[in-house]
Amino acid sequence: MSQTFDVVVIGAGPAGYVAAIRAAQNGLKTACVDNWKNSDGKHAFGGTCLNAGCIPSKALLESSEMFHKAQHEFAAHGIQVGNATLDVTAMQARKSGIVHGLTGGIAALFKSSNVTGIRGTAKLLRDGTVEVSDFDAPDKTDALIAKHVILAAGSEPVELQALPFDRRDIVDSRGALEFSTVPKRLGVIGGGVIGLELGSVWQRLGSRVTILEAMDNFLFMTDQQIAQTAVREFRKQGLDIRLGAKVTGADKGKSGISVHYGDRDGKHDLEVDKLIVAVGRRPATRNLLQEGTGVKLDPHGFIQVDAECRSGMKNVWAVGDCVRGPMLAHKGSEEGVMVADLIAGKVAEMNYAVIPSIIYTWPEIAWVGRTEEELKKQGIKYKTGTFPFAANGRARAMEAPVGLVKMLADARSDEILGVHIVGPMASEMIAEAVTAMEFRASAEDLQRTIHAHPTLSEAMHEAALAVDKHAIHAINK
Ligand code: NAD
Numbered sequence: 001m002s003q004t005f006d007v008v009v010i011g012a013g014p015a016g017y018v019a020a021i022r023a024a025q026n027g028l029k030t031a032c033v034d035n036w037k038n039s040d041g042k043h044a045f046g047g048t049c050l051n052a053g054c055i056p057s058k059a060l061l062e063s064s065e066m067f068h069k070a071q072h073e074f075a076a077h078g079i080q081v082g083n084a085t086l087d088v089t090a091m092q093a094r095k096s097g098i099v100h101g102l103t104g105g106i107a108a109l110f111k112s113s114n115v116t117g118i119r120g121t122a123k124l125l126r127d128g129t130v131e132v133s134d135f136d137a138p139d140k141t142d143a144l145i146a147k148h149v150i151l152a153a154g155s156e157p158v159e160l161q162a163l164p165f166d167r168r169d170i171v172d173s174r175g176a177l178e179f180s181t182v183p184k185r186l187g188v189i190g191g192g193v194i195g196l197e198l199g200s201v202w203q204r205l206g207s208r209v210t211i212l213e214a215m216d217n218f219l220f221m222t223d224q225q226i227a228q229t230a231v232r233e234f235r236k237q238g239l240d241i242r243l244g245a246k247v248t249g250a251d252k253g254k255s256g257i258s259v260h261y262g263d264r265d266g267k268h269d270l271e272v273d274k275l276i277v278a279v280g281r282r283p284a285t286r287n288l289l290q291e292g293t294g295v296k297l298d299p300h301g302f303i304q305v306d307a308e309c310r311s312g313m314k315n316v317w318a319v320g321d322c323v324r325g326p327m328l329a330h331k332g333s334e335e336g337v338m339v340a341d342l343i344a345g346k347v348a349e350m351n352y353a354v355i356p357s358i359i360y361t362w363p364e365i366a367w368v369g370r371t372e373e374e375l376k377k378q379g380i381k382y383k384t385g386t387f388p389f390a391a392n393g394r395a396r397a398m399e400a401p402v403g404l405v406k407m408l409a410d411a412r413s414d415e416i417l418g419v420h421i422v423g424p425m426a427s428e429m430i431a432e433a434v435t436a437m438e439f440r441a442s443a444e445d446l447q448r449t450i451h452a453h454p455t456l457s458e459a460m461h462e463a464a465l466a467v468d469k470h471a472i473h474a475i476n477k
Contacts, residue, residue, distance in 0.1 A: 003116075005031045007343060008130045008146035010122040010288070012036070013047020015320025015332030016152030017106050019340045023150075024113045026344035031144060032115055033122040033132055039178070043119045043135050044103040045110070047154050049329045052174040055102055057197055059095035060177060061360055064204035068362075073399055086205060088181055095177070124149060124316065125290045148315045148343050151295070151303060152336065153288050155281040155321035160189070162249040169257060169274055170250070173198060176276040182206045187259050187272035189247050191218065193359050194278035196234070200361045203239055210270055212245040212261050219359075223371040223420040225386075229403055230365055230422045237362075250275065283322040298324075308349070309339050317343075331355050354437045358427045363403045366430035369418030369437055372408060381411035385443065385466030389423045391473045392462075393454040400424035405463040407433075407443060414442035419463075425456050432460055443467040 007023040009016045012034035020032035036051055038044055044051055070084040110117040119135035120142070130144040157172035159165055167175055176198045184207065188199040191213030203209040218241065219227040234241060245268075247261045259270040283301045294313030296304040303318040305311055311318050317339045320332030334350055341348035359365040375382045385407045389395035395402075403423030409416050419433035436446055446464035451457045462471045469476035 002129075002143040002145050003031070004145045005029050005116070006146065007031070007148045007150060007340070008033065008122075008144050009150045009152055010124070010130065011047065011152035011154055011320070011322075012045040012106065012117070013152060013154045013320060013332065014049045014329040015154070015336045016047070016150065017045060017110070017336075018333040019150050019152060019319060019336030020115045021109060021113050022337045022340035023343060024115045026340060026346070028340075028344060030115050031118055031146075032110065033118040033120055033130065033144070035119070035121040035135060037135075044100075045106040045117060046099075046103040048174075050103050050106070051099060052177060054329055056095050056099050056177045057173075057201070058360060059098045060091065060201050061197065063091045063094065064201045065362060068204040076399055086182070088179070088205075092178070092180065118144075121287075123288060123290060124151065124293055124295065126292045128313070128315070131290075148317065150336070150339055151288065151311070151316065151318040151322060152320045152332065153284045153322045155327055156284045157277070158280045158282050160247070160277055160279060163189070163247065163275075163277060165277065166252075169252065171274065171276055173276070173278055176202075176274075176278075179274065183272075183274040184208065185256065185272040185274075186210070187212065187257065187270055187275045188278060189259070189275065190278040190280070191215075191241055191243070192278060192280065195276065196359055196361050198276055198278065199239060200234070200237070203237065204362075208240075209238075210240040210242065210272070212247055212259070212270070213241065213243050214246045216244045218243060219365070221371075222365065223367060223406065223418070224373060225406060226365060226367065226404075226420045226422045230359075230361070230363070233363060233402060233422075234361065281321065281327055285322055288322075307352075308342060309335050325352060326355060326357065328355065328357065351438065354434055356430045356434050358430065360427060363400070363423045364426035365422050366426035367418065367420040368430055368434050369416070370408065371418060371420065372406075375408060375417060380417070382417060383409045383411050383414075383443070383467045385409070385463045385468070385471070387459045387462035387466055387471055387474055389456070389459055392456060392459045394456050394458070395424055397454070398424060405429070405459045407446075407460075407463040407467050409443040409467045414444055414467075416441055416443055416446070416464075419460070423456075423459070429456055429460060432457060 006028035007030045009020040009032040023030040120132040134140040173194045186207040186209045188195045188211045191211045199209045218231040244263045245261045250259045295311045319335035321327045338348040356368045388404045390401040406420045408418040443464045451461040465471045
């Protein structure tokens with residue numbers, strides 16, 4: 001039997017569930033179909049972000065930082081705890097509790113905002129109907145008729161042909177969040193966001209971690225002054241980061257996994273107990289569309305959309321990781337809001353130039369806008385202001401005087417073009433820069449904004465002052 005809706009959303013990750021809630025808030029009869037399956041076989045809303053990405057990784061990050069502090073930092077505060085020990089089962093249970101609470105929260109939000117949450121696998125058919133096969137009985141299908149369809153199918157980890165996942169010793173990011181013991185020797189392929197975040201979690205918990213990264217430049221997409229400061233810190237902490245290291249394959253033996261890779265010095269083998277493969281994600285668009293719909297995919301499987309997320313098929317939209325742009329939860333959510341508002345006939349747009357990026361290592365890395373390398377390439381004249389956390393009172397009191405804030409402003413107009421941070425709580429601090437850039441603030445606007453003392457945000461203020469060589473608590477170079 002078919003059901004009719006104004007809007008059917010396929011996928012309940014941060015792009016899809018947010019689109020569904022906003023559509024319902026706009027008075028549209030909305031359904032959201034999702035087929036996420038957890039390792040216990042049970043369904044949960046929230047997609048990768050809540051179930052196996054952002055949230056569980058941040059839970060483990062927090063736990064591992066606590067453990068690291070107990071071992072290495074408490075003494076500096078005069079606190080003696082003796083030998084801190086680790087209960088990985090309890091740590092994982094805390095993580096699961098947080099995930100469970102938040103995914104259950106989405107089901108509750110659906111209920112309170114009148115979104116019909118449907119568990120099942122959806123496919124868009126040629127005639128615009130959404131066919132849903134039931135989560136528990138896949139042979140049972142239902143048809144949903146909708147005026148508008150929003151595709152928010154997300155992404156999945158890229159698997160290396162020479163190194164298939166075995167879900168036990170060779171794992172993707174999801175498997176790496178579920179180790180029940182701390183691996184003695186941990187290999188990570190890919191020194192990108194996931195490799196660094198998960199590598200540093202297990203390193204803090206006691207693993208000897210080696211990261212093999214194919215590129216010669218560390219974090220090539222990041223401002224290189226920030227990237228160089230970060231890699232120095234990570235290496236000081238004991239992360240063995242090998243750049244220009246291209247992995248060609250691996251063999252599993254009794255004593256672990258032998259990973260084969262080549263760099264400019266020749267061929268090498270790395271012996272590890274567990275291996276995380278984090279070499280990127282690809283759009284989860286296989287089996288999403290019946291042959292012959294008007295929705296077009298690019299050669300990498302991304303759904304082709306315009307600036308307002310319209311696909312090539314009338315009244316079919318696509319948002320989040322399955323379309324172009326950075327694979328970030330907050331980018332997907334904002335696209336979801338924009339599309340739900342456009343469907344409701346409201347004015348809505350998305351500012352793709354001001355999307356914050358964050359890497360949740362310690363210290364954290366966060367940025368928004370253009371890097372110094374990009375400005376040089378584009379021939380834009382700019383001014384630079386930097387301020388080190390070593391000169392920030394709050395950072396020193398926190399025992400975290402590491403890293404810097406860097407601000408780039410247009411040499412003529414003074415408009416802020418980019419802000420880059422490596423340091424404590426960079427993820428929270430970047431919000432000020434995002435707001436400033438959204439309002440097209442100048443460096444002077446931030447210079448004249450009062451920042452509370454003593455806070456980390458004073459480093460942002462000082463970086464803005466340094467743009468005009470007026471920093472108070474540092475030498476202006
Ligand atoms: P990534 O693109 O960030 O990094 C993958 C890295 O693997 C690249 O540096 C690449 O050069 C390297 N690589 C590829 N093939 C290799 C090989 N054979 N040998 C060695 N190195 C190789 O991808 P990711 O870390 O897997 O993350 C996937 C996506 O998820 C990204 O788009 C990321 O932005 C997103 N994500 C974001 C966050 C966050 O916002 N904090 C967290 C997790 C994931």
